[in-house]
Amino acid sequence: MNESIVQLSIRALLDGRARYVIPMYQRNYAWEEGEISQLIQDVVDTMHHNGASRDYYIGSLVVFRRGKGEDTIFETIDGQQRLTTLSLLAVYLKKLQPEAFTWLSRPTVEFECRPHSGKTFAAIAAATHADDPVERLAPVDMNAEILNGYRLVQKLLPVKLRENGLALDSFLNYLLTHVQIMRVEVPADTDLNHYFEIMNNRGEQLEKHEVLKARLLKALESLPDAKACQSCLHQVWEACANMEKYVQMGFPPVQRDRLFGHHDWSALRVANFDELKVLLQDADKTGEPGIRRRLSEILAEPPEVTNQATRAGDEETPERFNSVITFPHFLLHVLRVETGKKIPLDDKRLLSTFEEFVFRSDDPAGHIKRFVYSLLRCKYLYDHYIIKREFLRGTDGWSLKRLTCNTSDGKTRRSQYVNTFGAEEGDDLINRRILMLLSAFHVSTPTLVYKHWLSAALHYLFMAERIEVGAYLSHLESVARAFVFDRFLAEQPAEYDDMIFQRGGRCQARPASISSEGIRCRLSFGSIENNLVFNYLDYLLWNKRKGEDPQVRDFEFTFRSSVEHHYPRNPLTGLARLEGTVLDSFGNLCLISHSKNSRLSNFTPEGKKEFYAANAPDSIKQYLMMKHVSWNVDTIREHGDAMIDVLMSDLASCDQN
Known part of the structure; x- marks a missing residue:
């Protein structure tokens, strides 16, 4: 060169x-x-x-x-x-x-x-x-x-x-x-475009989503209102790119009020790209007439918007929320939801995917404008209806919250995060049910790629005229059921895109179509395709028993990746070996962390119970297994039958919906 x-x-x-x-x-x-x-x-x-x-x-x-x-x-x-x-x-x-x-x-x-x-x-x-x-x-x-x-x-x-x-x-x-x-x-x-992709910025290669942004901006150059459209894309992109921050806070106050409502920031108030473009342009030109102050005065006063927890003196880190996905992956989910097409969710293919589905489309500029609006809308929906990990006051946990603001003193607006559905303190358990199910999905797919459950949730939210809590929960349960029975436990696994977009997340399997021998075989060790089988069962058990047992009520999904034999495959000296079909049957299996699996794998059931007496159980299924006085062939079969009954009873509920 x-x-x-x-x-x-x-x-x-x-x-x-x-x-x-x-x-x-x-x-x-x-x-x-x-x-x-x-x-x-x-x-x-x-x-x-x-x-x-x-x-x-x-x-x-x-x-x-x-x-x-x-x-x-x-x-x-x-x-x-x-x-x-x-x-x-x-x-x-x-x-x-x-x-x-x-x-x-x-x-x-x-x-x-x-x-x-x-x-x-x-x-x-x-x-x-x-x-x-x-x-x-x-x-x-x-x-x-x-x-x-x-x-x-x-x-x-x-x-x-x-x-x-x-x-x-x-x-x-x-x-x-x-x-x-x-x-x-x-x-x-x-x-x-090629230069941007290979060049270094302060010694680091430009990320693919930055290259993509440059290409999207360039594709808008031919429009009569190119500058306005490019400015709109830029502002939306910057507001959405920080996945750790709610999208409302990615806009200056004037724009935030116009986009999400002056009183509570609770609703996206534009319906398409053209409305969004005009609103951002107008808001950008609008200051607060007559209020011109020295910058020293501005810096000396508290910010207009503060978090209620900080105002109350609670310790809070700047990065309060941690997203379950990165921005490049999110872009692919938005494209998938917006087009309804079979979009690969691998971020390494980000540029080639947009090349195929956007830049080579009949009207690239028009598609980009639709995508920009969809990006803003999906980020708003994602922030309010998809779980995050929340770090607050020295603790962390799963969170399903929406951003709003209040003017309790009649003067100053303050941001606050409240449960998306129901009471803030969790009196309404339906918010917890949705949170539990979403976290079960997430920990079952710990990698950033191929989170099909997220596409299924976003697609429902994107298409819904009105988001109603009961309908959203029913949809998520149906998606989980479809993933478990139509793919992971099916003789002919269904495709994700068919389940999500063609069937709207509805499960096709019915108890009558599943043989007892077939499901036991597919639930045996080495045959279970995805940990969602265990995690969805734990969700069903939690929902059924949360009012009976504090241990069950307080259970939280974590990243557990190892399938453990409660009765060990290689028992310590003096413990009899079990026949393989019993040993590897679903009744003897539970999901635990990899570190505990390495430590406890050869322990007797009694030794494991002793360990967990001082530690929270890794799963509800495991907790129920340890409640048995003894663990032998009969109790393994009894427990296995009971767990399969829970799954099949849930499948039977499809006929009643």
Whole structure:
């Protein structure tokens, strides 16, 4: 590749003869104290130890030329974090020694379709000196990450100079004259999509979903309202990409109110891409008229939206919720739900899948617009109706909660997370039933790929005109039944797409179509295809016995991957060996963690009972097995028959629905 490489001093880089735009597909500015401190320290170290006349090469800036002559701007492909930080450093130094920066009339870096970033940068640059607050910047116009970067430059540079005994003018002269950067311009005929995929960003390869975003944005360029559509895609993408955060919190307050309702943020209030595009555009132009305050005042007050738990003094980590899936996998689920087609759920095939089903479709731009709206809607549904792992006050557990806000004091709105269905303290057990079933699904498929249960849940939620708790629970139970009986225990396993999209999650198997010999054979050791067979049985047992036994009531699904023989296959000396068909029968099997399986596998049933007397059981089936006074051939058969009866009784309920 014949790339044009130009060596530039930092002054030449920032003197305004070239403009650098940060395109929408790039990450937001994200450098924090570690990265900014390292950049300053590297310059200081070189100057301090190697002399003030030796050049220091700070790295490269990879760009793509847009336009010609005076209209030339460079699209920043790689190095935007470094470029933005150097620009913030120059703005700060100009406040300290304005006479040395008469050539710097305005920031060189620009932000495409990110008005908050541009306005924040401009406001910082307009301040009269380093200690002045940024005047008259409305909250809606503020980019907290860029402001934080500037504050860190203010904080770190004086400390670094003082620690190394360097004068400000010496550092300033060295930075502008002897710190060099290599600007690498890719040729005009470069396939940017391919380049993005193979290039490194700060030593790390761009992730596939970032490449996909760039391609989606490019595919919208031919539309008459391309900029508005691209801006809409960018905003929705950024709001949805953080799977650990509820989507409402991915939008600024004005947009959040318009999208999800001013009073409680509880409903998505747009029906298609065009409504979404107009709303985001209008909200982006709308500030709070007449309320223009100093940034120092904004920073000195508590945020408008705080979590109720934090307000009450409870300890809470910033990452309160942990998603059961990553964003690239989620994109594939959304495409699958939106199209109803057989979409592979392997993130390694993300780009090729979108190439096949989106970019090669009859109307790629139209499909992308539909997908953007579907992405927002699915993320909203996912946040409110799919489990997460919640970390709060030093504990963690499965959570099924929705985000809302209240104005209990009549003035300030505060975010809070409450049970999606029913009372917050769990008085309404139907929320717990859905949570238990979803967690049973999740732990049965611990890998990130091929979570077909998630597609089944999202498809139902996406298609439902109104989400009613009883109907949602019935659907999830039906899906679990279909997976267990139509696939895992069937002579001819059904395909997932047929079960989810063609049959709407309905189970086709009936007790009359399943022979007693056949189901016992398929429930024996080595024949059970998926742990959902055990976990769905535990869900049924929990639902049946939760009111009778505190041990059952408090049971929680965890990642248990080992099928354990309660009566051991290789017993310790003195214990008789059982005949193979009894030993491997369903009555003698339970699901436990791998570590416990390794530790307890050769223990006698009595030894295992003694161990679990001081430990919570791994499964409800196991708990019921240990309630037997003795464990022998008769009790194994008795327990096995009882467990099969629970499964078959649940299957029989299909005829009654």
